[in-house]
Amino acid sequence: MGIANLKKLEARRSALHKAHENVKTQVRVCSGTGCAALGAFEVYDALVEESKKAGLPVQVELAPCGKDKDPIFVSLTGCQGFCQIGPLVHILPEDILYTGVKVSSVKDIVGKTLADGQVIDKLLYKNPEDKKRLKGRADIPFYKGQELVALEGCGSVAADSLDSYIASGGFSSLAKALKMDPDQVIAEVEKSGLRGRGGGGFPTGRKWRSCVNATGDERFVICNGDEGDPGAFMDCCIMEGDPYRVIEGMIICAHAVGSSTGFIYVRHEYPRAVERLSLAVKTCEENGLLGTKILGSDLNFDISVARGGGAFVCGESTALMRSIEGSVGEPRAKYVRSVQRGFRDKPTVLNNVETFACVPSIINEGSDWFASRGTEKSSGTKAFCLVGKVVNTGLIEVPMGTKLRDVVFGIGGGIIDGRPFKAVQTGGPSGGCLGENYLDLPVDFDALAEAGSMMGSGGMIVMDDRTCMVDVAKYFLNFLMEESCGKCVPCREGVYQLHALLDKLSRGEGEPQDLEKIQRLGKEIQVSSLCGLGKSAPNPVLSTLKNFREEYEAHVNDKRCPAGVCRDITTFTIDPDKCTGCLVCKKACPPDAISGEKKQVHVIDQDKCTQCGACRLVCKFDAVVTS
Amino acid sequence: MNVAPAVDMDRVGAVLDRFEKGERSHLVHALQDLQSEIHYLPKEAIKAAAKYLDVPLHSAFSVATFYKAFSLVPRGETIIKVCLGTSCHIRGASVVVEDLRIGLGVGPGETTQDMKYTVEVVNCVGACALAPVVIANTRYIADVKPGTIVKIIEEG
Numbered sequence: 091m092g093i094a095n096l097k098k099l100e101a102r103r104s105a106l107h108k109a110h111e112n113v114k115t116q117v118r119v120c121s122g123t124g125c126a127a128l129g130a131f132e133v134y135d136a137l138v139e140e141s142k143k144a145g146l147p148v149q150v151e152l153a154p155c156g157k158d159k160d161p162i163f164v165s166l167t168g169c170q171g172f173c174q175i176g177p178l179v180h181i182l183p184e185d186i187l188y189t190g191v192k193v194s195s196v197k198d199i200v201g202k203t204l205a206d207g208q209v210i211d212k213l214l215y216k217n218p219e220d221k222k223r224l225k226g227r228a229d230i231p232f233y234k235g236q237e238l239v240a241l242e243g244c245g246s247v248a249a250d251s252l253d254s255y256i257a258s259g260g261f262s263s264l265a266k267a268l269k270m271d272p273d274q275v276i277a278e279v280e281k282s283g284l285r286g287r288g289g290g291g292f293p294t295g296r297k298w299r300s301c302v303n304a305t306g307d308e309r310f311v312i313c314n315g316d317e318g319d320p321g322a323f324m325d326c327c328i329m330e331g332d333p334y335r336v337i338e339g340m341i342i343c344a345h346a347v348g349s350s351t352g353f354i355y356v357r358h359e360y361p362r363a364v365e366r367l368s369l370a371v372k373t374c375e376e377n378g379l380l381g382t383k384i385l386g387s388d389l390n391f392d393i394s395v396a397r398g399g400g401a402f403v404c405g406e407s408t409a410l411m412r413s414i415e416g417s418v419g420e421p422r423a424k425y426v427r428s429v430q431r432g433f434r435d436k437p438t439v440l441n442n443v444e445t446f447a448c449v450p451s452i453i454n455e456g457s458d459w460f461a462s463r464g465t466e467k468s469s470g471t472k473a474f475c476l477v478g479k480v481v482n483t484g485l486i487e488v489p490m491g492t493k494l495r496d497v498v499f500g501i502g503g504g505i506i507d508g509r510p511f512k513a514v515q516t517g518g519p520s521g522g523c524l525g526e527n528y529l530d531l532p533v534d535f536d537a538l539a540e541a542g543s544m545m546g547s548g549g550m551i552v553m554d555d556r557t558c559m560v561d562v563a564k565y566f567l568n569f570l571m572e573e574s575c576g577k578c579v580p581c582r583e584g585v586y587q588l589h590a591l592l593d594k595l596s597r598g599e600g601e602p603q604d605l606e607k608i609q610r611l612g613k614e615i616q617v618s619s620l621c622g623l624g625k626s627a628p629n630p631v632l633s634t635l636k637n638f639r640e641e642y643e644a645h646v647n648d649k650r651c652p653a654g655v656c657r658d659i660t661t662f663t664i665d666p667d668k669c670t671g672c673l674v675c676k677k678a679c680p681p682d683a684i685s686g687e688k689k690q691v692h693v694i695d696q697d698k699c700t701q702c703g704a705c706r707l708v709c710k711f712d713a714v715v716t717s
Numbered sequence: 718m719n720v721a722p723a724v725d726m727d728r729v730g731a732v733l734d735r736f737e738k739g740e741r742s743h744l745v746h747a748l749q750d751l752q753s754e755i756h757y758l759p760k761e762a763i764k765a766a767a768k769y770l771d772v773p774l775h776s777a778f779s780v781a782t783f784y785k786a787f788s789l790v791p792r793g794e795t796i797i798k799v800c801l802g803t804s805c806h807i808r809g810a811s812v813v814v815e816d817l818r819i820g821l822g823v824g825p826g827e828t829t830q831d832m833k834y835t836v837e838v839v840n841c842v843g844a845c846a847l848a849p850v851v852i853a854n855t856r857y858i859a860d861v862k863p864g865t866i867v868k869i870i871e872e873g
């Protein structure tokens with residue numbers, strides 16, 4: 091059934107709403123990467139089967155012609171945020187959030203909750219603070235203080251269902267935009283203050299406007315789903331969980347800039363995102379939402395999904411375009427701007443996944459609505475992936491300007507095992523680490539940049555006292571060294587040299603002048619590299635050197651790694667006063683370096699120990715000490 | 718050294734048939750499909766793809782070597798990908814590599830003698846909240862505790 095025009099779209103929506111009104115219970119099974127890894131698909135299958143067996147009126151599609159009375163709608167959604175305690179099953183309208191659901195829990199869920207309305211206490215989230223069970227999202231601290239815009243549908247709509255998206259208001263924004271003049275659409279995006287969510291924070295409206303103003307007989311719209319930051323998954327979640335929103339944002343852009351061809355470039359490691367987006371594109375084509383005369387207007391627009399080859403540099407705009415063209419993804423000098431001469435040398439708009447995902451809400455709710463959120467120069471909300479040594483890990487979205495403290499200690503619930511907070515890393519390999527004195531920093535583009543880090547795409551990695559800043563800097567440099575495309579010397583050689591210097595420090599061979607060398611070389615690379623990869627490569631080391639200088643000095647002067655991470659200068663021993671002889675570390679030690687009997691103090695054989703740190707990681711009694 | 722098995726050119730042909738002949742921009746995509754079919758990219762397959770898509774041989778090889786996702790040497794039956802993304806790194810992924818090195822006798826980039834396992838390292842697989850993460854072929858193993866991974870993989 092096609093949606094040939096606006097009237098048909100609204101007819102479809104009201105039919106779906108009717109169907110929805112009848113739905114008595116909605117059961118949303120999270121199938122984001124995290125929950126899927128923990129067995130969400132098996133849970134979903136079991137839920138559907140078990141409900142059928144129990145004779146419940148289950149429905150897996152939101153069919154407008156459903157005949158059942160009081161049906162139960164079971165759907166697979168994208169990431170619901172709190173991945174750490176997945177697989178999640180969210181039951182509405184009661185707002186019951188079941189956590190850590192296993193196939194073996196399904197019988198109870200069906201028999202007790204779905205058939206009988208009882209809440210199963212042991213599947214509810216347990217608040218670590220007071221051990222109380224909390225029933226739903228409304229009660230759980232992780233979900234408080236969040237505001238979902240780009241992630242609005244992620245975790246609520248059925249990820250592979252056009253109908254579900256339409257029922258939730260999907261494509262009404264496109265319908266509205268198509269009635270507007272392209273220029274008005276751009277003006278609206280400009281007024282909203284939306285800045286690119288892919289890292290640079292370039293004003294989106296201005297980018298669209300320059301594309302329109304550039305000369306060319308053809309224009310392209312490209313969505314950057316490369317998500318190269320090696321510790322972030324926001325874009326992955328949006329592509330998997332709400333693919334139609336991204337497509338809608340792109341169509342609106344196509345209308346605004348006058349393009350008929352679009353691409354979505356998806357990171358190689360995200361097979362499910364490729365699958366869901368491809369299916370969504372096909373469904374849109376079949377329904378007249380992509381292709382010719384979209385919704386009966388004069389707009390023609392096609393989208394192809396391209397898989398990335400797995401190179402970080404391909405997330406950079408010019409390299410990405412070359413990669414879609416089928417060549418080696420090497421960046422090009424920025425003196426030619428890609429809005430003017432981008433893909434196939436034609437004017438091209440390239441935006442990040444989350445940027446496109448914000449567009450439908452901006453058009454629907456208005457630029458003022460969007461601009462009223464966030465800070466003056468960074469409007470709206472931002473999705474982050476909150477991970478690392480924090481109690482609550484997952485996907486979150488907060489208004490720009492939210493304090494780091496509220497994210498780490500409010501939503502995140504503080505540091506694992508009550509250890510001291512040390513730093514939070516933002517901006518991935520191009521960003522930096524901010525320590526305790528920055529906890530009250532309002533998170534927005536400019537505040538982060540001023541503090542010596544950057545927004546990046548939204549990775550937020552929390553670190554405790556057992557994370558070594560020299561090691562973190564070395565980690566990113568190693569990553570970048572491998573990912574440098576090698577085209578320009580400062581990046582290729584400079585990053586290599588920087589890495590060598592840090593490696594020297596971590597081996598305890600650092601000399602006092604090395605710290606100055608690092609600084610000088612870092613600045614050199616920043617100014618002379620060709621693309622953003624090189625220009626920002628020294629950021630992690632420079633920011634940690636600035637904010638954690640004592641730690642660098644300890645490596646150089648005392649040949650000591652205070653965090654107990656750098657292997658060559660760390661010795662692991664067991665504190666006899668604290669060791670309970672629980673055998674746990676003995677089992678975990680890869681080279682079998684630990685000996686000890688049950689309830690006896692354990693001892694590490696220093697000749698066998700490889701300083702891997704496994705023992706310290708598993709010891710529940712804090713008995714493994716480093717020096 | 719592991720001996721490369723003979724390449725089944727019919728399978729290569731069948732994969733290439735799915736693409737439009739002479740359409741250069743399909744190169745990366747075609748190589749990806751070839752690799753998922755044969756688990757790696759034998760020289761013969763790259764050559765065949767270059768010919769089919771009308772890409773100069775040297776460009777095809779430079780594409781095949783540029784992108785990390787491609788392997789030009791044969792790989793084991795089970796490919797164990799250890800995530801070394803930032804989140805996994807700081808939550809102990811290096812211990813996982815160590816466990817595999819000792820338990821299976823191979824480090825990153827290596828394949829066991831019996832061609833059963835290849836260990837690879839990757840950067841972030843999108844499940845950072847469950848760090849550290851390992852993927853064995855398509856199976857995700859989350860929150861891997863020290864000393865457990867070899868057993869989990871061997872038990873399948």
Ligand SMILES: Cc1cc2nc3c(=O)[nH]c(=O)nc-3n(C[C@H](O)[C@H](O)[C@H](O)COP(=O)(O)O)c2cc1C
Nearest residue numbers: 286287288314317318405406407441442445622623
């Ligand atoms: C080395 C490098 C890697 C990048 N990786 C990404 C990425 O993975 N995803 C992304 O959206 N932008 C990435 N960018 C930024 C893009 O070049 C581009 O600015 C962005 O996609 C534009 O979209 P936006 O304005 O909506 O943010 C990267 C830039 C550089 C220099």
Ligand code: SF4
Nearest residue numbers: 669670672673675709
């Ligand atoms: S895990 Fe800790 S308490 Fe248990 S035996 Fe090892 S050092 Fe002792």
Ligand code: SF4
Nearest residue numbers: 679699700702703705
């Ligand atoms: S650091 Fe690693 S190798 Fe050394 S005793 Fe602990 S677990 Fe064993």
Ligand code: FES
Nearest residue numbers: 122125169171173
């Ligand atoms: S994947 Fe299920 S909550 Fe994130």
Ligand code: FES
Nearest residue numbers: 800802805842845
């Ligand atoms: S860092 Fe390992 S899954 Fe993201």
